[in-house]
Amino acid sequence: MSELTNEAALKDAGNDHLLMHASAYKALANDAGKRILVEGKGCIVKDIDGNEFIDALAGLWLVNVGHGRAEIGAAMARQSATLAYASSTQATTIPAIQLATHLAEITPGDLSTVFFCSGGSEAIESAIKIARQYHYHNGEPKRQKVIGRRGSYHGATYGAMSVSGTRPNSEPYHSPFMTGVLHASPPYCYRCDFRQTHPGCGVLCADQIEQMIQYENPQTIAAVVAEPISASNGIVVPPDDYWPRLREICDRHGVLLITDEVINGFGRTGKMFASEHWNLVGDIMTMAKGLSSGYVPIGGVICRPHVVEAFEGDNKLSHLLTYGGHAAACAAALANLEIIEGEGMVENAAKMGARLLDGLNGLRGHRTVGDVRGLGLLAGVELVKDKDTKEKFAVSDSAIVDLNKGLQDRGLLTRAANVISLSPPLCITEAEVDRIVEIIDDSLTEMEKGL
Numbered sequence: 001m002s003e004l005t006n007e008a009a010l011k012d013a014g015n016d017h018l019l020m021h022a023s024a025y026k027a028l029a030n031d032a033g034k035r036i037l038v039e040g041k042g043c044i045v046k047d048i049d050g051n052e053f054i055d056a057l058a059g060l061w062l063v064n065v066g067h068g069r070a071e072i073g074a075a076m077a078r079q080s081a082t083l084a085y086a087s088s089t090q091a092t093t094i095p096a097i098q099l100a101t102h103l104a105e106i107t108p109g110d111l112s113t114v115f116f117c118s119g120g121s122e123a124i125e126s127a128i129k130i131a132r133q134y135h136y137h138n139g140e141p142k143r144q145k146v147i148g149r150r151g152s153y154h155g156a157t158y159g160a161m162s163v164s165g166t167r168p169n170s171e172p173y174h175s176p177f178m179t180g181v182l183h184a185s186p187p188y189c190y191r192c193d194f195r196q197t198h199p200g201c202g203v204l205c206a207d208q209i210e211q212m213i214q215y216e217n218p219q220t221i222a223a224v225v226a227e228p229i230s231a232s233n234g235i236v237v238p239p240d241d242y243w244p245r246l247r248e249i250c251d252r253h254g255v256l257l258i259t260d261e262v263i264n265g266f267g268r269t270g271k272m273f274a275s276e277h278w279n280l281v282g283d284i285m286t287m288a289k290g291l292s293s294g295y296v297p298i299g300g301v302i303c304r305p306h307v308v309e310a311f312e313g314d315n316k317l318s319h320l321l322t323y324g325g326h327a328a329a330c331a332a333a334l335a336n337l338e339i340i341e342g343e344g345m346v347e348n349a350a351k352m353g354a355r356l357l358d359g360l361n362g363l364r365g366h367r368t369v370g371d372v373r374g375l376g377l378l379a380g381v382e383l384v385k386d387k388d389t390k391e392k393f394a395v396s397d398s399a400i401v402d403l404n405k406g407l408q409d410r411g412l413l414t415r416a417a418n419v420i421s422l423s424p425p426l427c428i429t430e431a432e433v434d435r436i437v438e439i440i441d442d443s444l445t446e447m448e449k450g451l
């Protein structure tokens, strides 16, 4: 095996041999935004050149407990030394049963039974397949179509990409998509598709989904898939009457509601699951990311009893994944949940989230800050060229390039495009929250000088 120890050799080898996700070949050399990270503690990560950053996106919206929690690694090591793996179809393991049982206890309502997989995209694929097969066994085999929402992101595999409302970005390369997918308007009040204002609008965006269901014929619709709060669409927190209405529409038409809590779950929004803000219970709920805080790849879907009961007797689930319920991954997730619950991280997310939102609201005086929104430690600052017209910046605009550089130079790792997205570890302190706001403030001031 090649000895790669020094920094220059590692960078060269990384360029030659690693194709980074959603990146150009040799991105490490050519894109100042890419780096080799070597260690982390809490909210802070350090790169190979010794630079320290606040990890304000918790990796990719997932390191909920923060970096450097050795006890998660220790739990994995113990399980790997005992039994790392059992066939996902012929056997299961003690940690898989313990984790599924605990998830049934902490997830909303009567969600009760878990199918494990390796990440968020697989969770969405699994949820769609379970929904379609559920209808088949209930004597409605024509219920195959799935309704997603524009701007939502549910993953990069084919089914997940197809139901995602970000698919225009992939269309030139990856179409044709999965058939039978429709996309509705999101509850994005700042840019309402119907040019309405809440509450006068009467949540037309939810009613539009009902119109789609009726137009297509309800007997052809398997499921609606949606994140309680859409991060990809710019941290879109829906108005309070949206979810009760959509839940009721799905129930009335026999359509399963798949709530995608891949980013929202495990304390991120100041509740264990974002659904709890609206007493929402999806028929199937997807999870990943915060389930292990990224210490190991694991995801899952949890179903309500009426869904899994369709799979009794001869009606076997026609779906399997080799790594589903991996014993060491389940042990890591259990250790992660023990930290989240034992250290009051959900409560801290609510408290620090309120402080973060307060601080960000203080930036509304900037000429480019069009909107500020969020819930818990999931927050966004929407940038506009003009507050009256709400004209958007293009990602390639020099102002956005400068802004990203300004944020990084000041020690903040996050994503800034039309929206500056924030989703730091839930262990964040007051001082770190204040520093995030200060860095954004300074970076916006500098960017605006160039406009």
Ligand SMILES: Cc1ncc(COP(=O)(O)O)c(C=O)c1O
Residues within 6 Å of the ligand: 119, 120, 121, 122, 124, 153, 154, 155, 156, 227, 231, 232, 260, 261, 262, 263, 288, 289
């Ligand atoms: C809401 C949501 N669902 C699903 C996914 C896909 O998860 P993964 O990247 O683990 O496949 C993501 C990824 O960011 C997501 O944000």
